[in-house]
Amino acid sequence: MFSADYHIHTSFSIDGEAPMEEMLLSAIDKGMNEIAFTDHVDYDPKYYPEPDYESYIPVFNKLKDKYKDKINIVFGVEIGLENQWADKINAITAKYPFDFIIGSSHCVLTKDLYFDRNEYFEKKTKEEAYSIYFEELYKNIQSCNDFNIYGHIDFVSRYGIYKDNSIKYKDYSDLIDKCLISLISKGKGIEINTSGFRYGINSTYPSLEILKRYRELGGEIITAGSDSHRPKDVADHIEHAYCMMKEAGFKYVSVFRNRKPEFIKL
Numbered sequence: 001m002f003s004a005d006y007h008i009h010t011s012f013s014i015d016g017e018a019p020m021e022e023m024l025l026s027a028i029d030k031g032m033n034e035i036a037f038t039d040h041v042d043y044d045p046k047y048y049p050e051p052d053y054e055s056y057i058p059v060f061n062k063l064k065d066k067y068k069d070k071i072n073i074v075f076g077v078e079i080g081l082e083n084q085w086a087d088k089i090n091a092i093t094a095k096y097p098f099d100f101i102i103g104s105s106h107c108v109l110t111k112d113l114y115f116d117r118n119e120y121f122e123k124k125t126k127e128e129a130y131s132i133y134f135e136e137l138y139k140n141i142q143s144c145n146d147f148n149i150y151g152h153i154d155f156v157s158r159y160g161i162y163k164d165n166s167i168k169y170k171d172y173s174d175l176i177d178k179c180l181i182s183l184i185s186k187g188k189g190i191e192i193n194t195s196g197f198r199y200g201i202n203s204t205y206p207s208l209e210i211l212k213r214y215r216e217l218g219g220e221i222i223t224a225g226s227d228s229h230r231p232k233d234v235a236d237h238i239e240h241a242y243c244m245m246k247e248a249g250f251k252y253v254s255v256f257r258n259r260k261p262e263f264i265k266l
Contacts, residue, residue: 002264003242004033004224004238004255006036006224007036007191007226008227008234009038009040009078013039014040014049015048017229018229018230018231020059020063023228024071025231026232027235028071032238033071035071036073036100036223037076038076038100039051057096074099076102076256077092077102079104079144080105081103082140083143086144090146099259101148101259102148102191102225103144104150104152104155105133105140108136109136114159117161118161122161126162130171130172134156137179141183145186148189148261149188149191149222150179150183150189151225151227152193152227153205154167155205157201158199165201169210173213177217180214183214189221189222190214191223191224192211192224194224194225194226194227204237211245216249220254222245222250224245245266
C-alpha cells in the first residue's frame with residue numbers, strides 16, 4: 001500500500017533535531033514510499049528564521065538522487081501564515097522551486113501560540129481565544145494565497161490553558177465551516193497531522209469530526225504528516241491517518257508535483 005509522510009522537519013529548521021539524511025533513512029526503514037521535507041519559515045525572526053536554502057538545496061538534490069530507487073522526496077516548506085506578511089510569503093514561494101507548501105497558523109495577532117502562550121491565552125475565555133484563532137485563520141486564507149494545504153488546522157488546542165483544551169466542531173461550526181469552504185473554493189487542502197499522539201491528546205489535528213465536515217463540504221485534497229523533528233517520529237501514526245481518511249469518505253490521498261496535487265487511490 002502506498003504511504004507518504006508529508007510533514008517532516010530537519011536540522012535546517014531551527015527546531016529540527018537531525019540532519020536530512022537521518023530523517024530520510026528513518027522513512028525508508030519504516031516503509032514510506034514518499035516524504036516531503038517541510039522546514040519552517042515564519043516571518044517573526046524571533047521564532048523560525050528562513051532556512052539557508054543556498055546550503056539546503058544542494059543537500060536535498062544529492063539525497064533525492066542517491067535514494068531515488070528507494071523513496072521519492074518532495075521539496076516542501078511549512079510557512080507560518082499571517083495576513084500582514086502576505087507579500088513576504090509570496091516573495092519566498094516565487095524564489096524557490098517548492099513542490100509543496102504547508103500554510104500553518106503558529107501566531108495569532110502576532111502572538112506565537114507556543115512562545116507567547118500565556119500572553120495569548122490569559123484573560124481570554126476558551127471561546128474567545130479559539131474564536132479569534134479561527135477568525136485570523138480565515139483572514140490568512142483570504143490574504144495568503146500561495147500555499148497548498150493548511151496544516152494542523154485546529155492547532156490552537158495544542159497550547160490552550162484550559163481544563164479541557166479540545167475543540168468540539170459544534171461549538172465553532174460557523175467559523176470552521178467558513179474556513180473550510182474558503183479553502184475548498186481556492187483549491188486548497190488540509191492535512192491530518194498526527195503529532196497529537198506525541199503531545200498527549202491521543203488524537204490528530206484536526207479531529208475526525210472536522211475532517212468529515214471538510215469532506216461533506218466537498219473537500220478532496222488531503223495529506224498526512226507526522227510533523228516529526230527527530231528520526232524516531234517519522235511516519236508516526238501515518239497508517240492511522242490513512243484509516244481516518246477512509247472513515248471520513250476520502251477515496252484518494254494527495255501528493256504534489258510542481259505545486260499541483262495528484263491523487264493516489266487509498
